[in-house]
Amino acid sequence: MDTAVPTVLVVEDDDDVRARICAAIANEPRLALMADVATFHAASSVLGRKIPRLALIDLELPDGSGADLIRWLSTQSEPVDSLVLTVFGDERHVVSAIEAGAAGYLLKGEDSMQIGPSLIKVLEGEAPISSAVARHILTRARRTVLSPATRDPQAERLTPTELEVLGFIAKGYSAPEIAALTNRSPNTVPTHVRNIYRKLSVHSRGEAVFEAMQLGLIAPEVSG
Amino acid sequence: VKSTSLRFHSITVLSITLFVAYSWLVFHLHDAQPDDSQVTRFSAAEFAPGSESEWTAVELAHNWRQFDLAIAEGWYRFNFELQTLPVTLTALYIPKLSQNLAVFINGVEVGNGGSFETPISRNWPRPLLFPVAPEFFVEGRNEIVIWLVSEPAGRGMLGDIFLGDRDVLGQAYDNRHLLKVTLPAALVVVLVILACLLTSITYRNRRDSQYAWLGASMIGLMGHSLPMLMTRIPVPSFYWEWFQHCCIGFTVLFVLIFANRFVGIDKDRRETIAFFTLFLLAILSLSIGFTEHQALYYAWGGTVWGGLSVLLGTIPAYTLTKVMIKDKDPQKVMMLASGCMMIFFGAQDELFVAGLISGEDGYLVHYASPVVAIVFTAILFSRFVRASLDAEKLNKELETRVQQKSDELAQTYQRIQAMEREQLLAQERERFNRDLHDGLGGYLAGALAMAERLSGDRSSLVSTLQDATDEMRLMIDTAEASGADLGMIVGTMRPKLERHLNCAGFELHWTVLDTHHVNELGPSAAMQLVRIAQEVVCNAVKHSGGSLMRIRLANNDCDNRVALSFSDNGTCHRLSRERGNGMRNIQARANQLNALITCEPKGELGGLTVSLLLPSMSSSLQPMTSAPVQGKCSSGVKKSHLV
Numbered sequence: 110m111d112t113a114v115p116t117v118l119v120v121e122d123d124d125d126v127r128a129r130i131c132a133a134i135a136n137e138p139r140l141a142l143m144a145d146v147a148t149f150h151a152a153s154s155v156l157g158r159k160i161p162r163l164a165l166i167d168l169e170l171p172d173g174s175g176a177d178l179i180r181w182l183s184t185q186s187e188p189v190d191s192l193v194l195t196v197f198g199d200e201r202h203v204v205s206a207i208e209a210g211a212a213g214y215l216l217k218g219e220d221s222m223q224i225g226p227s228l229i230k231v232l233e234g235e236a237p238i239s240s241a242v243a244r245h246i247l248t249r250a251r252r253t254v255l256s257p258a259t260r261d262p263q264a265e266r267l268t269p270t271e272l273e274v275l276g277f278i279a280k281g282y283s284a285p286e287i288a289a290l291t292n293r294s295p296n297t298v299p300t301h302v303r304n305i306y307r308k309l310s311v312h313s314r315g316e317a318v319f320e321a322m323q324l325g326l327i328a329p330e331v332s333g
Numbered sequence: 334v335k336s337t338s339l340r341f342h343s344i345t346v347l348s349i350t351l352f353v354a355y356s357w358l359v360f361h362l363h364d365a366q367p368d369d370s371q372v373t374r375f376s377a378a379e380f381a382p383g384s385e386s387e388w389t390a391v392e393l394a395h396n397w398r399q400f401d402l403a404i405a406e407g408w409y410r411f412n413f414e415l416q417t418l419p420v421t422l423t424a425l426y427i428p429k430l431s432q433n434l435a436v437f438i439n440g441v442e443v444g445n446g447g448s449f450e451t452p453i454s455r456n457w458p459r460p461l462l463f464p465v466a467p468e469f470f471v472e473g474r475n476e477i478v479i480w481l482v483s484e485p486a487g488r489g490m491l492g493d494i495f496l497g498d499r500d501v502l503g504q505a506y507d508n509r510h511l512l513k514v515t516l517p518a519a520l521v522v523v524l525v526i527l528a529c530l531l532t533s534i535t536y537r538n539r540r541d542s543q544y545a546w547l548g549a550s551m552i553g554l555m556g557h558s559l560p561m562l563m564t565r566i567p568v569p570s571f572y573w574e575w576f577q578h579c580c581i582g583f584t585v586l587f588v589l590i591f592a593n594r595f596v597g598i599d600k601d602r603r604e605t606i607a608f609f610t611l612f613l614l615a616i617l618s619l620s621i622g623f624t625e626h627q628a629l630y631y632a633w634g635g636t637v638w639g640g641l642s643v644l645l646g647t648i649p650a651y652t653l654t655k656v657m658i659k660d661k662d663p664q665k666v667m668m669l670a671s672g673c674m675m676i677f678f679g680a681q682d683e684l685f686v687a688g689l690i691s692g693e694d695g696y697l698v699h700y701a702s703p704v705v706a707i708v709f710t711a712i713l714f715s716r717f718v719r720a721s722l723d724a725e726k727l728n729k730e731l732e733t734r735v736q737q738k739s740d741e742l743a744q745t746y747q748r749i750q751a752m753e754r755e756q757l758l759a760q761e762r763e764r765f766n767r768d769l770h771d772g773l774g775g776y777l778a779g780a781l782a783m784a785e786r787l788s789g790d791r792s793s794l795v796s797t798l799q800d801a802t803d804e805m806r807l808m809i810d811t812a813e814a815s816g817a818d819l820g821m822i823v824g825t826m827r828p829k830l831e832r833h834l835n836c837a838g839f840e841l842h843w844t845v846l847d848t849h850h851v852n853e854l855g856p857s858a859a860m861q862l863v864r865i866a867q868e869v870v871c872n873a874v875k876h877s878g879g880s881l882m883r884i885r886l887a888n889n890d891c892d893n894r895v896a897l898s899f900s901d902n903g904t905c906h907r908l909s910r911e912r913g914n915g916m917r918n919i920q921a922r923a924n925q926l927n928a929l930i931t932c933e934p935k936g937e938l939g940g941l942t943v944s945l946l947l948p949s950m951s952s953s954l955q956p957m958t959s960a961p962v963q964g965k966c967s968s969g970v971k972k973s974h975l976v
Contacts, residue, residue: 196802
């Protein structure tokens with residue numbers, strides 16, 4: 110296998126969905142499947158040996174939380190893009206995953222033909238975001254402005270431009286439309302979205318390491 | 334019951350004993366005389382009521398009220414023999430007198446009691462002591478002459494006089510001065526303090542006026558006691574005497590009112606009668622001062638005022654006696670006993686004023702006042718303290734009850750909130766079920782049918798299942814739409830609409846502008862909005878034959894509403910079909926949003942434009958009706974109003 114090809118780890122307990130995603134990755138020559146597992150412990154074991162470039166993780170695993178895996182991966186020195194596998198792409202699931210350090214989400218029900226290109230886009234720096242998720246982030250940011258008692262330090266750090274981009278996304282505009290409306294380069298919108306994701310994740314790597322240790326994610330063979 | 338009765342009788346006997354003993358003590362102290370072995374006592378004299386009158390022998394004490402009220406001045410002469418001149422310091426001591434006097438020994442004045450100018454000095458209760466040097470005496474016959482002046486006439490009085498050792502008489506003078514001057518002054522101070530305390534209680538508790546009435550009676554008594562403290566009166570004699578009479582009269586009235594309030598009588602006609610009687614008497618008495626008949630008032634004023642006061646004083650005594658017998662309350666026994674003592678002293682004073690007794694010791698009523706004041710005040714204070722404690726206890730009970738009620742209310746409120754939440758939850762569940770049934774259920778049923786029919790190509794099945802998934806995503810997104818603005822809710826529906834349009838070969842132009850604030854759209858309203866959009870897009874895809882759909886959210890400039898418009902570039906010959914079930918559904922959903930639906934046959938893109946007009950906050954106060962939208966925005970455009 111060509112080592113230059115980005116590797117992908119799939120953590121999904123539903124065999125059909127996992128098989129469908131694996132098939133889609135196999136059909137994409139620019140990606141290589143590193144492993145596909147169905148449980149938290151199996152994923153921990155794989156990650157103890159090797160770190161993938163991309164990780165597709167279901168949040169609700171039978172023996173643990175996918176968010177903990179994402180949180181642990183965000184502490185790694187090697188660049189890892191974690192994506193949440195979700196059926197609905199709803200704000201509750203996606204935002205909680207983003208706050209754990211996910212770079213975006215992948216819909217389980219998406220056309221299998223679209224899965225490969227979507228993953229490539231993530232590797233190229235884009236970040237998937239729905240209008241519902243953007244709406245949720247905007248609501249948090251507005252709440253911060255209106256009431257000091259509910260300050261959200263993460264939302265507070267969003268720049269006016271990022272908030273503007275979020276507003277357009279929440280209204281259903283696509284990235285090219287936003288770029289056209291705001292007279293910006295089409296490439297800048299995904300960058301803004303990625304920055305938003307980054308700001309919403311845990312505050313520091315040290316904090317993430319501590320949380321991972323508290324959760325027992327960092328085993329000697331993993332952290333060593 | 335026996336214990337209570339025994340206690341009642343014990344306190345009754347004790348109170349009467351104590352007050353009799355106190356009365357005896359007062360009289361005993363007034364009877365104290367210097368040691369006769371070292372002094373010479375003169376109990377008789379020769380009296381001449383004027384410089385031209387004949388000398389007549391009189392017994393001391395000599396009270397002019399008993400003989401002639403017209404006497405304004407008189408001379409007393411005492412003769413005695415001295416074998417040898419005294420070698421020690423000598424003094425002349427006059428313990429009992431009224432008005433003012435001057436003393437002459439062998440024709441030389443040795444002293445006087447103050448000014449003889451009108452109004453003259455008054456030495457009524459005050460003893461006088463005149464040191465006499467040995468040079469004033471001669472061996473053999475000596476003569477003492479006392480010139481007594483009364484203003485008004487008839488008020489003069491002279492008791493026994495004493496001549497002898499200055500130290501012995503000085504001690505007697507000091508004792509008498511303490512009894513007749515210093516002690517009354519202290520009593521006045523006590524009365525003032527008690528009156529202030531009682532008034533302060535009433536100020537704190539306005540509804541309970543008994544304290545103020547007792548305080549007022551003490552002030553009146555204090556006014557009546559002022560002659561004990563003053564030798565020079567500040568006003569002419571008539572007004573001073575009138576003031577004294579008013580003080581005692583109104584003091585008794587205040588005691589009467591106090592006693593009524595004390596036993597719980599709030600209204601008593603006798604109070605009104607007594608007040609107006611005293612008031613009229615005061616006015617009448619005062620008016621006499623402006624006439625030449627002042628002598629008449631001097632002669633009878635004291636008797637009238639005194640008699641009336643004693644008469645009024647029997648009313649509270651009767652009231653308290655009646656209640657005491659009924660309640661057998663030891664407090665009332667003590668009050669009554671002390672009150673009777675005061676009436677006794679007061680009656681003695683009035684007999685003196687009427688000239689029926691010599692009254693050489695002057696007024697005695699003020700000696701009863703402190704006892705009465707202290708007893709009454711102590712009882713009232715105990716009542717006040719008990720009432721305060723009771724009030725505190727009641728307040729605590731009330732607080733506890735209020736707290737209990739508050740807790741109950743809070744629990745009830747929580748229950749109501751829980752019920753409301755449950756109700757809302759039930760409504761939301763019902764809505765969700767309805768949406769699942771209408772939306773997702775339809776897709777799944779279709780998918781099932783397709784799966785049964787299809788053998789090879791499953792693309793339709795996949796598409797249907799994709800629609801079902803999209804539908805569910807939409808439902809979840811709208812369920813979380815609470816608090817979102819209209820633009821965001823519209824934004825949520827784009828993926829599904831766009832997928833539908835793209836599948837049908839339509840191109841989507843999407844415009845969502847900032848709009849007026851509309852009423853908050855909850856999940857249910859958001860879902861209605863989505864359904865309307867789905868229905869309109871579905872109709873366009875099915876019937877328009879166009880290739881372009883523009884969805885635009887913006888303010889409707891002409892009527893302050895917010896318009897969500899759907900324009901296509903297809904044919905417009907489908908209005909009749911639009912009036913079918915689909916449009917009826919749209920209309921029903923629009924009604925629930927309080928919105929208006931308009932159709933423009935030749936819209937912006939040449940095809941049909943369907944607009945959903947939502948009321949903004951400023952316009953929502955006026956409920957939307959089905960009346961056609963007229964005005965600038967409709968000029969030149971044919972509109973079909975379906976609502």
